[in-house]
Amino acid sequence: MSLSLPEVKRIAWLARIEITDAEAGAAQGHLNDIFTLIEQMQSVDTEGVAPMAHGQDVVQRLREDRVTETDLHALYQGIAPQVEGGLYLVPKVIE
Amino acid sequence: MFNASLKQLSALLAQKKLSSTELTQSYLDRVARLNPGLNAFLSVDAERSLAQARAADERIAAGKAQPLTGIPVAHKDIFCARGWLTTCGSKMLANFVSPYDAHVVEQLNAAGAVILGKTNMDEFAMGSSSETGFRGPVRNPWDRTRVAGGSSGGSAAAVAARIAPVAIGTDTGGSIRQPAALTGICGLKPTYGVVSRYGMIAFASSLDQGGPMGKSAEDLALLLNVMAGFDARDSTSLERPAEDYARLLDAPLTGDHAKPLSGLRIGVPREYFGEGLSGDVAAAVEATLAQFEKLGATRIAISLPNSGLSVPAYYVIAPAEASSNLSRFDGVRYGYRAAEYGDLADMYRKTRAQGFGAEVKRRILIGTYVLSHGYYDAYYLKAQKIRRRIAQDFAAAYKHCDLILGPTSPSVAFGLGAKVSDPVQMYLIDIYTVAANLAGLPAMSIPCGFGEGGMPVGLQLVGDYFAEARMLQAAHQFQLATDWHLRQPAGTE
Secondary structure, three states, rough: OOHHHHHHHHHHHOOOOOOOOHHHHHHHHHHHHHHHHHHHHHHHOOOOOOOOOOOOOOOHHHOOOOOOOOHHHHHHHHHOEEOOOOOOOOHHHHH | OOOOHHHHHHHHHHHOOOOOOHHHHHHHHHHHHHHHHHEEEEOOOOOHHHHHHHHHHHHHHOOOOOOOOOEEEEOOOOOOOOEEEOOOOOHHHOOOOOOOOHHHHHHHHHOOOOEEEOOOOOOOOOOOOOOOOOOOOHHHHHHHEEEEEOOOOHHHHHHOOOOOEEEEEEEEOOOOOHHHHHHHEEEEOOOOOHHHHHOOOOOOOOOOOOEEOOOOHHHHHHHHHHOOOOOOOOOOOOHHHHHHHOOOOOOOOOOOHHHHHOOOOOEEEEEOOOOOOOOHHHHHHHHHHHHHHHHOOEEEEEOOOOHHHHHHHHHHHHHHHHHHHHHHOOOOOOOOOOOOOOOHHHHHHHHHHHHHHHHHHHHHOOOHHHHHOOHHHHHHHHHHHHHHHHHHHHHHHOOOOOEEEEEEOOOOOOOOOOOOOHHHHHHHHHOOOHHHHHHOOOEEEEEEEEHHHHHHEEEEEEEEEOHHHHHHHHHHHHHHHHHHHHOOOOOOO
């Protein structure tokens, strides 16, 4: 497997990271080196092996359906880049 | 005093021979003097630390002290601490003052410990050298032209240089153990789920685990006692009865005090001593094995056949989870936002392009790709199946042994800049450490000698699930018989 330059740019677009042509070129080399390492996985037969999500055999806990959070939005919004009237401000998305 | 154990410091505090305020101030003075050459700390806040120290002194005076009351602890800058700058080594969070405490921080605060400062690290904990943080690399106290290991390199260097009595770190693929090895200190990654991940800035959630770093196994046990515990806010936190991790330290396995580790079966995986392991590290680990045998342990040859696949599987799973976790950094709710942008998508793209460093972007790209349409089965699912096989290798090995022993890292600390531009070389450093994260097993590193250039060598112990107390016992008994853990780098007196 080898990633082309347009593929690298498309991945960056999916990841919402702006990338210049020069950066994409450098990333392409590194990513292809890394995928050469990763491809070693294909050498082993994993037919019938159950995938393992993490180290403990636990199930998602459920909690009682009641409000436990206190209102901390003023505290949390105090560190936001741009806030007005209790709302996070971002560029307009609907014309 | 700066070489004292936690027990000794606690005794001095209890006997009023020393106040926490004096202790904290003398460590703050040490940070001011020694940190400029090491870059181990990213921030200190003397006022906050001393306020905690004064509160600890009142608590001690009132007779309400616990084992860590009044002890300064260095925190890796990945742990959110209310009112403290918490940057995770990234420009993305350069201005982030946390509005809340991590569970680990709550636990330490409740025990009366003092936050000494926040330590340097690889950006978002993605690295094995502590060179990728936005405030520059950590330098190894044993040789300042070399790396301190990563990603918890600041915490490791702080303990090694005796500018913090103990520290906390996190370990996703070796980030506590490898820097501990490279700086000649001890570090333990607990069983996955023992320490809450709440408020620990997420890298790879199925692998991340916080843990203690210190000069001795005994100090690790005391610190882990405070860090561990159930927390409902972490969905993978384990509900188990409280455990005293120090309970076995001085309890010989048999009545034979000359051979305190009699009956302990140490598994030595042949895959950990093959190609890629430096001769100096191999020699130090081999000598340590002989020492363990002298203490009564039995050496058992074992095999972990899928070891070679742990790095490839890890570098699928960790970036995949990272790409998802780091999608929250979008310039909307906290952290960095680009100064100039067009529409919303452009704001996201510019914010993330400018806020993240090269290695973090690389891992987000790997993760995005392996999770993208059409590639999930070939990469992520395949890696999760290999993960199962790696865990099965360990389960089979623990039928024949109690602990697994080997090197923590294939070489001693390398030079600053030597590997940071070659990601594959950097990833391969994790060869002996990532398997414990993939399987969720507890693992620790302790100093066991010196290698090339007089640099420390780390020994890794990997235990079965919840074997922390047993591992700490073996390490403590080894440390009673040897003095590698007491060595201090020159120039840090």
